[in-house]
Amino acid sequence: xxxxxxxxxxxxxxxxxxxxxxxxxxxxxxxxxxxxxxxxxxxxxxxxxxxxxxxxxxxxxxxxxxxxxxxxxxxxxxxxxxxxxxxxxxxxxxxxxxxxxxxxxxxxxxxxxxxxxxxxxxxxxxxxxxxxxxxxxxxxxxxxxxxxxxxxxxxxxxxxxxxxxxxxxxxxxxxxxxxxxxxxxxxxxxxxxxxxxxxxxxxxxxxxxxxxxxxxxxxxxxxxxxxxxxxxxxxxxxxxxxxxxxxxxxxxxxxxxxxxxxxxxxxxxxxxxxxxxxxxxxxxxxxxxxxxxxxxxxxxxxxxxxxxxxxxxxxxxxxxxxxxxxxxxxxxxxxxxxxxxxxxxxxxxxxxxxxxxxxxxxxxxxxxxxxxxxxxxxxxxxxxxxxxxxxxxxxx
Numbered sequence: 285x286x287x288x289x290x291x292x293x294x295x296x297x298x299x300x301x302x303x304x305x306x307x308x309x310x311x312x313x314x315x316x317x318x319x320x321x322x323x324x325x326x327x328x329x330x331x332x333x334x335x336x337x338x339x340x341x342x343x344x345x346x347x348x349x350x351x352x353x354x355x356x357x358x359x360x361x362x363x364x365x366x367x368x369x370x371x372x373x374x375x376x377x378x379x380x381x382x383x384x385x386x387x388x389x390x391x392x393x394x395x396x397x398x399x400x401x402x403x404x405x406x407x408x409x410x411x412x413x414x415x416x417x418x419x420x421x422x423x424x425x426x427x428x429x430x431x432x433x434x435x436x437x438x439x440x441x442x443x444x445x446x447x448x449x450x451x452x453x454x455x456x457x458x459x460x461x462x463x464x465x466x467x468x469x470x471x472x473x474x475x476x477x478x479x480x481x482x483x484x485x486x487x488x489x490x491x492x493x494x495x496x497x498x499x500x501x502x503x504x505x506x507x508x509x510x511x512x513x514x515x516x517x518x519x520x521x522x523x524x525x526x527x528x529x530x531x532x533x534x535x536x537x538x539x540x541x542x543x544x545x546x547x548x549x550x551x552x553x554x555x556x557x558x559x560x561x562x563x564x565x566x567x568x569x570x571x572x573x574x575x576x577x578x579x580x581x582x583x584x585x586x587x588x589x590x591x592x593x594x595x596x597x598x599x600x601x602x603x604x605x606x607x608x609x610x611x612x613x614x615x616x617x618x619x620x621x622x623x624x625x626x627x628x629x630x631x632x633x634x635x636x637x638x639x640x641x642x643x644x645x646x647x648x649x650x651x652x653x654x655x656x657x658x659x660x661x662x663x664x665x666x667x668x669x670x671x672x673x674x675x676x677x678x679x680x
Contacts, residue, residue: 335528339367340418343403344425346482347474348436350513351426352539352657358403359660360652361533363667367400370416371665375658377406380473382484385415390669404661408484410506422527423506427479427569428513430562431555437474439546440629445471454548458557477564491563499564500571509579510572521591522579531591535598537653540625541612543632606650608637625656 343358345351362369370388372378378387383406385391399416437445438454447465451457457464457475465475467488477487485499503510509526511519520534527533550558559566580588603610612634615624625633636654638647655663 337529337533338420338422338527339365339400340421341401341403341527342413342417342421342423343401344408344423344482344507345403345405346426346428346479347405348433348440349426349428349479350516350538353516353536354426354511355403355657356539356653356655356660357534357536358401359657359664361529362401363652363664368397369664369668370399370402371661371668372404372406375404375661377404379405380407380481382407382409383412384409385412388416389665391416407482410484422508424509424511424523424526425483425507426511426513426519427572429569430479430565431550431558432514433479433565434558434562435548435550436542436631437478439542439548439631441471441474442630444629445469445474447472447475454550455554458554458561461561477562480564480568483568485564487564489564491567496564496567500568503568503572504575510576512573512576515576517592517595518580518588519576520595521588522576522583525583531595531598535595535602535653537599537603537607537636538612539654539656541634543614543634546631602650602653605646606636606638606642606653608639612636623651623654623656623659626658 341358343351343354345355359369361367370391373387373389377383385393387406388402391397393415396415398418402413402416435454438448438457442448446469447461448457451464461476466472473481473487480499481487483499483503489495509522511523513519520536521531523529524531524534613636614632615627615635617637618624618635619637623635625635627633635656638650638654642650652660
């Protein structure tokens with residue numbers, strides 16, 4: 285019995301020592317500060333200090349990474365709590381130029397307004413972001429395997445990226461990419477290392493260990509959490525835990541899915557060529573995929589599995605409640621033509637039909653979950669910046 289008490293006391297001491305060292309900046313290489321909320325359960329955190337939902341949020345919306353679904357989560361969270369969102373003048377913050385506060389609608393540099401949430405497409409530039417966001421802002425983003433990313437990017441940007449314009453297939457492009465690609469051509473970032481580019485770095489820089497380590501270090505020191513698209517549900521659990529939100533706050537339907545007819549299977553050879561061509565993105569993905577699973581281990585694998593089941597069950601209940609036939613449909617089959625997702629490139633972007641027997645309140649909740657990002661941005665824009673006078677009817 286005495287031995288058991290001694291062991292228990294030692295374990296308690298070690299646990300408190302790790303916690304003390306973490307929150308005071310010690311052992312930063314082993315337990316970086318952003319991991320703290322993921323290393324401790326909500327109950328454990330509540331014993332140390334009250335767990336309050338985070339409302340100062342920066343989400344770097346990378347391209348073709350399931351980021352539109354995350355954007356919808358941010359929009360719904362902010363709208364439900366009447367938070368202030370920084371919205372772009374158009375639909376992106378001056379992309380592909382580096383972010384500048386002048387692209388934020390109604391931002392006044394003299395009367396500097398602090399925002400709760402910023403989450404639309406941008407090319408990240410921290411000094412300008414910090415002009416908008418307070419010091420306690422939680423920074424996060426999402427990555428996707430460059431292999432599936434490039435297959436999607438080719439379908440979506442076939443007519444936008446000049447590198448893709450003269451080839452009939454992704455395989456043809458990858459056989460000799462430099463005969464089609466120019467670093468200075470229009471949309472070149474859509475054809476190579478786009479995630480690296482979105483984080484604000486040169487997507488054509490030489491792939492050297494020193495450069496890669498430097499960039500990854502800068503990203504790791506800025507962003508508290510990097511989600512992984514292939515493990516979306518696990519990502520949502522980590523995000524919910526890190527932000528001290530309820531599980532319902534990260535509930536979502538997949539937005540902007542492509543119809544199966546536009547998804548092209550890739551051979552092992554093509555996949556290897558994609559990794560080589562997008563080597564900066566591949567190394568970025570490998571690093572943060574590894575640290576992602578380290579965070580899952582800190583959270584607890586069994587605990588994660590149980591939470592993912594709860595999330596999936598809750599999503600299925602909402603799917604049954606909200607969605608006709610419970611699945612996305614081709615844009616031609618969407619009954620409400622005002623909420624058809626924006627169609628771009630050669631992809632067929634699917635959307636949803638709502639069940640017709642919903643109460644008004646339930647319908648509004650369901651509608652927010654399927655609302656395409658451009659439509660949702662316009663809705664939030666109209667609420668935040670209502671017209672000064674009565675709207676004029678168009679002459680037609």
